[in-house]
Amino acid sequence: MMTRMLVLMAALVAPILGHAVESGSQIAWTTETLKLVKKGNVEKGKSLAESCKSCHGEFGQGMSSEVVDDETIPAIPALAGQVANYTFKQLRDYFNGDRSNDSMTSIAKGLTEQDAADLAAWYAWLPAPKQKVGNNEKLAIAEKMVREGDGKRILPPCFVCHGANGQGEKMDIPSLAGQHADYFERTLLAYKNDQRHNDIYSRMRLIAKQLKDDEIKALARYYQNMQ
Template identity: 50%
Template sequence: MKNLFCLIAVLTPALVCAEPSSKLAWTAEQLSLVESGNPQKGRELAQACAACHGEQGISAVPTYPSLAGQLPTYLFKQLQDYRDGSRQNPLMNGIAKGLTPQDAADVAAWFSTRPAAILSANAKGAYPTAENLVKRGDKQRLLPPCEVCHGTDGKGQAQDVPALSGQSGDYLAASLRAFKSGERHNDIYARMRILAETLSDPEIEALGLYYQNSQQ
């Protein structure tokens, strides 16, 4: 039932009103490239990332994302989106343009092997508004539960659905606000933009804190 709810709420409106906003297509060739990523080569390349994202992929700056434990396919996609301009950030656009697709696959492989951040033991019951959205969604707003796509453990799934558990709450909230305003628009078929538009600012802040402190 949850899966059907997710399809109705996410795919139907997007197919009607949105175009894909990432130039990356998940072909067998692309997936094979990501799977071929060499973590050791990625470790060398990732030394240039340490100032913002931490030596082990755990950022000490709340506004910068931690990359440790993230899905390699998601990381690869973001680097390709930065490279071709589908996602905008002056610093990251320049860095990504200096990476070959194989470099991006290697960097993604390295960060994906790092242990994810653990910022708190458990968020259960601490953020009821967010937990309700994560576990049950909101049928009145056609909001599916967050866990349908991001997993019951917040670890992400498939190619482009990121892990959220342990991520900086400030970064997650900023990302949701960017999707809500349309400033960020590299989500396939506008999925996150459509969902974020229905969220209030307090709900966005609560979701950020929930996932920051949610390790299961």
């Protein structure tokens, strides 16, 4: 099993190296940057997050999508329990223009690197949200992708990067457990359709392009259900 995983990862890395100049992000994980995030001040981050509550919730739980006057309001991502490096990177990517969103770009432009580190520390300190999705009929599709991947399509198991419990990794791989399914699905589709491109070395774009839409939906519900 481990040998198969290594082969899959090597196959995925090969095209990544060929596109190394297309990192999609100006963030460089230097020793200084890593130290900055690691030493983020939770209390200062909590204070800064007061202005984030209206969208991301009092405890960073985000908001589910809802229908208002026949119009669907898309989900707002949960930030609680997120890997600090990942949150920091997203805020700086908005600041640098490597990721675009009218509201978040404007907010990030007003944050210093230290502010971003403090906010990242605060949200990482909060417990991950616990959420459930009612429809579980297709979760078996997701379980296979998470545990086994698909060697024929050069897709490694999701857990290799995102962890057995969807907890992410300390460098810049996000936690997925408890994330709103609608937001998760929109994110993968954005990578798949080249609408989002701030993944370093095109990692998620290469993977998302190989995923079928029903697999993306299933994965979104699988990870929202994960505790």
